[in-house]
Amino acid sequence: MLRAIFLLNLLTVGLFYLPGWLLLRVLTLGRYPPARGEPHSEEAVAFAGLAAVLLALCAWWLA
Numbered sequence: 804m805l806r807a808i809f810l811l812n813l814l815t816v817g818l819f820y821l822p823g824w825l826l827l828r829v830l831t832l833g834r835y836p837p838a839r840g841e842p843h844s845e846e847a848v849a850f851a852g853l854a855a856v857l858l859a860l861c862a863w864w865l866a
Contacts, residue, residue, distance in 0.1 A: 816849045823852025 827835050827848060836843045 812846070815853070816845050819849040819852030819856065820845060821852065822855050823848040823850065825852075826855045827851055 824836055836848050
């Protein structure tokens, strides 16, 4: 069970971190996420990316 949670986290962060990073950089005018090496929540950034991808898919579907 723990291995499945770890793999799900790895997959989620791996897929949605970059879109979340781009979105949050634009929305916060480059302040968050911080530069490499500084601590921040990778899961929160990935969640923002997941939300952005889901919203884009819904907008595309309804258009």
